[in-house]
Amino acid sequence: MIPFPDEAALPQPLQDELGKRRGLNVFRMLMHSPGVAPGFLAMTDALRFHNSLPADLMELAILRVGRRYGAVYETHHHERL
Secondary structure (H helix, E strand, O other): OOOOOOHHHOOHHHHHHHHHOOOOHHHHHHOOOOOOHHHHHHHHHHHHHOOOOOHHHHHHHHHHHHHHOOOHHHHHHHHOO
């Protein structure tokens, strides 16, 4: 098992970004790649918050893709929504 990186050792902007996303382990693991993290976070924020799909259709799309590719972790977190 790969441990989460030490959040205290991250640059302050990345610590701040993690603070906005508490409880989401996928973002904690992303911090193993601090050079990639800012762009990835910007992309996920654009997909999640700045799109033209209604929330219910976006969740259905996430579930469909997650099930198609066997992404149990992803579908688990979206099924309740």
